[in-house]
Amino acid sequence: xxxxxxxxxxxxxxxxxxxxxxxxxxxxxxxxxxxxxxxxxxxxxxxxxxxxxxxxxxxxxxxxxxxxxxxxxxxxxxxxxxxxxxxxxxxxxxxxxxxxxxxxxxxxxxxxxxx
Amino acid sequence: xxxxxxxxxxxxxxxxxxxxxxxxxxxxxxxxxxxxxxxxxxxxxxxxxxxxxxxxxxxxxxxxxxxxxxxxxxxxxxxxxxxxxxxxxxxxxxxxxxxxxxxxxxxxxxxxxx
Numbered sequence: 001x002x003x004x005x006x007x008x009x010x011x012x013x014x015x016x017x018x019x020x021x022x023x024x025x026x027x028x029x030x031x032x033x034x035x036x037x038x039x040x041x042x043x044x045x046x047x048x049x050x051x052x053x054x055x056x057x058x059x060x061x062x063x064x065x066x067x068x069x070x071x072x073x074x075x076x077x078x079x080x081x082x083x084x085x086x087x088x089x090x091x092x093x094x095x096x097x098x099x100x101x102x103x104x105x106x107x108x109x110x111x112x113x114x115x
Numbered sequence: 116x117x118x119x120x121x122x123x124x125x126x127x128x129x130x131x132x133x134x135x136x137x138x139x140x141x142x143x144x145x146x147x148x149x150x151x152x153x154x155x156x157x158x159x160x161x162x163x164x165x166x167x168x169x170x171x172x173x174x175x176x177x178x179x180x181x182x183x184x185x186x187x188x189x190x191x192x193x194x195x196x197x198x199x200x201x202x203x204x205x206x207x208x209x210x211x212x213x214x215x216x217x218x219x220x221x222x223x224x225x226x227x228x229x
Contacts (some may be wrong), residue, residue: 004158033217042221043159043205045122056216091158102166102209104217106158 002026004107008093012113013082021077021110025094031077031106033093034067043091049075050097082114117142117210121220128196136191136223137161138206139157147209148189149217150180154202162204165189196227 005024013019025032034046045059049069060066064082069075079086089111093104118141128134140146147166151159163174170182180191191204203222210216 035219043219045216048216056213093159103149103161103164105161106151108158111156 004092004094004105006090006107006110008110009108010111010113012065012115015084015114017073018078018080019082019112021079021090021092022054023075023092023094024076024078024106025073025092026105028095028096029094029105030072031095032069033095033106034075034077035091035093037089037091037109039088042056046090047076079112086115087112087114117208117216117218118172119208119218119220121204121206121223123223124221125224125226128225130198130227130229131195134193134200134225134227136147136190136204136206136225138189138220140189140206140208141187142208142210143212146189147179148182149207149209150174150178150189150191151205151207151219152176152202153205153222159205162191182214196225198227198229199229201225 007022032049035043037043047067050054051072052069064080067077089109091106091109093106095104120139148196149164150162152162153159162178163172165172165182173179178193182189205222206220207217
């Protein structure tokens with residue numbers, strides 16, 4: 001696609017429920033990133049994919065968070081047993097690799113509210 | 116460790132005046148530096164980057180940034196601010212030893228008043 005696409009754009013869920021957030025990167029981009037942004041705050045790195053593998057999961061805040069990427073394209077971030085502190089904007093970004101892969105491009109984000 | 120600092124939470128400027136949003140960095144080796152802008156309820160948009168070459172980098176929407184190696188700074192500038200420039204601005208550095216990591220500053224809110 002023309003840009004990074006994320007869905008849903010908005011999600012309200014009850015505490016304790018599981019949620020899945022989807023990211024469709026720019027076509028041909030092999031690197032994919034997930035970040036979290038709390039209201040008006042900076043960006044918190046969650047996880048990075050190169051192809052289908054995740055060499056860096058260091059930012060996942062707890063074992064309730066997991067992510068996968070299939071076919072080197074779409075990625076899903078899953079949050080199990082959601083808590084109110086999970087409320088945030090979840091931003092996905094992608095980039096090509098090699099010498100041209102030095103800029104990452106963001107989607108519009110998935111706004112998660114846990115009530 | 117790589118890091119980026121944006122010392123100002125907020126910058127206020129009158130429309131038509133020049134603006135500067137500050138960023139300093141700490142990296143081992145040569146830095147890859149970036150500026151992104153976030154408008155309300157939107158994702159981050161790439162503005163400009165410094166990889167190598169001229170210290171003055173020009174980007175989107177009339178913005179430019181000056182790389183200063185001795186001061187380890189990469190300040191974002193615009194000669195004449197517009198009300199529509201009001202947004203949240205993020206500086207970022209790419210970890211050259213670890214290509215997957217982009218370190219973002221805490222963000223600076225720019226308010227341009229008419």
